[in-house]
Amino acid sequence: MELSERKKKILQIVVDDYIDTAMPVSSKTITQKYMQNVSSATIRAELSALEELGYLTQLHTSSGRVPSPEAYKLYVSDLMVKEKLTKKELDYIKDIFLKKADNIESVFKNAVKVISELTDYTSIGVSPSIKEDRLREIRFFRFKPDKALVLIVTDQKLLKDNFIDVPEEMNTEQLDEASAFINKLFVSKTFQEICSMEVDFDESFSGYKTIFVNVIEALKTYFSAREDVAVEGQDKMLRHADYLDVDKIKDFLSVVTSKDKIIDVLTEDNKGIKINVKIGSNGYEKLPKDSSLVSATYTANGKEIGTYGVIGPSRMDYQKVVAVLENVGRIIESILTER
């Protein structure tokens, strides 16, 4: 059912005021601060209707109204007035990424940092899955008699190092040969394909079997240990006057300090969606109760470059948060796309 214009306006006012003051909003407050042309009784009727519709709740019979998760969702998608970042903030973002945009890792880490700084909330990020990445080259670099570093280069400019054991009796030429063999086999395949490949060692290559197995092992490690997670400002929820009791803090931290939970909540259903809002409540247990996650997945050149989110009280400054997420995304995307 579609809300009347006035109901929308009132709902917006309630959410705005509640975000601002952290106090339940009463009919009196609304008429005094925002709508002097109607009486509080009229507002009361409207509030009552909005409560009926599931957008508002009361803590007790004689308290004002507080937005429900539904209200926040509607607020972000429909009601909220979009905020613009100041020039100073925009310049700050650009500055950060222009300085250090040479590898994806640092862009990723910086993004999480900047988002947290500008919003003053805890921010989290998950780097893109590498399942789809295609291998460009594998190179060995002998490090000790029985150890080699393997460099894994993909089409996504990603790169990671990993040590493997190499038989001591293998000389440099043999190592090169092994490398050529492995590259021939793997190059331009995705990680997924590589990991599920079955390779028959015919006689001529059986000597490489050890190293081959080790490389596969390294790739698998790299592959599974993937999904880098970054968190910034875990303690920032404490600044925001919600989270006064210890249980809430416990809840919040248990999510924000767990790599697995962060991945879970960020990668759930974000694909392709620009700005995504989730609100923790009895219906959605992955987030702490009364906490919200606003997230976005950025892409460049048609490839995902990470999912980023802000997590904090449901009573969150969505205007700011959405503005920051959108702008950081836009800037990163433009920087990474242009070349």
Next chain:
Amino acid sequence: MELSERKKKILQIVVDDYIDTAMPVSSKTITQKYMQNVSSATIRAELSALEELGYLTQLHTSSGRVPSPEAYKLYVSDLMVKEKLTKKELDYIKDIFLKKADNIESVFKNAVKVISELTDYTSIGVSPSIKEDRLREIRFFRFKPDKALVLIVTDQKLLKDNFIDVPEEMNTEQLDEASAFINKLFVSKTFQEICSMEVDFDESFSGYKTIFVNVIEALKTYFSAREDVAVEGQDKMLRHADYLDVDKIKDFLSVVTSKDKIIDVLTEDNKGIKINVKIGSNGYEKLPKDSSLVSATYTANGKEIGTYGVIGPSRMDYQKVVAVLENVGRIIESILTER
């Protein structure tokens, strides 16, 4: 002044009981649970004396006694009965490090993790400074026409990658030449020495100036971004019944989520000391009030391999914590030393 044996015993009892129950310890508790052969009045006199000496405090006139920071220090150094880890715990530790001991990074991260898991407190770690590390080799690895990966290998088996810009017109031979030049200059010097070097470019090498500057830059970045910090279980203090009010939690988190503060508190004066106990109080502000840090610096082959600590309430299970720190240290040291 030296405490009488009985005072020591009583102090030990108070600390033990307080750690166990989190309740101020009364004279009655002591006579009933621990010393049936004396009356509570006698204990009261002793407690009063111990308070006079600064080892005990009272929350108010009619509460039992609580240990002071002094008491905890004495407890750890003198009074506490040392605990032995179970075989299961020892095997667990060994297992972790035998599996993944091939590079220092992973040993470092695992140590922090294991310590937190076995103690059930937040653990922190700082990797050793690399100021003293000697360079073994620098190698370039062309990655894109204008980018190269530089591998930095030190005598500590450390290794790190970093991208630098390389002039596009430089061909492979020239890159190799530059590499040889730079290696000749830098190899077997410490990072400290390298960073403070002044190099005159005579005519023949002026072509490498760009790349040279970039390498120095990379070394400096690597050098300064060093001191890896790891934290595990930031939220574990919430399990331990201290930290009931939000301000304490705030205090705790502000330390534990700040890389700088962790480095500060862990590297302060740990050199060469085996087990170090610090207690946050009005006299020592670097730690949250009523929180303790127990730390140790491990070495292998005469080189530091990191400082690790457990941070939690002053009312901490020191027996367990010290046992874990000592054993993890012993195991790591033996594994890293043997080869």
Next chain:
DNA sequence: TGTTAGCACTTTAAGGGTGAGAGTGCTAAT
């Protein structure tokens, strides 16, 4: 001289009662 029983004193914590204040829902009038 060290130990102990006994008692007065202090402080906290929990429970209960009260009144003011805030806000609502309902009703009847406009």
Next chain:
DNA sequence: ATTAGCACTCTCACCCTTAAAGTGCTAACA
């Protein structure tokens, strides 16, 4: 459809009281 008015509900702050816990002190004792 809107509004004034009013009864009703709930919370919160405050105060009072009481029970319980634990101490310090004193006087007696071995």
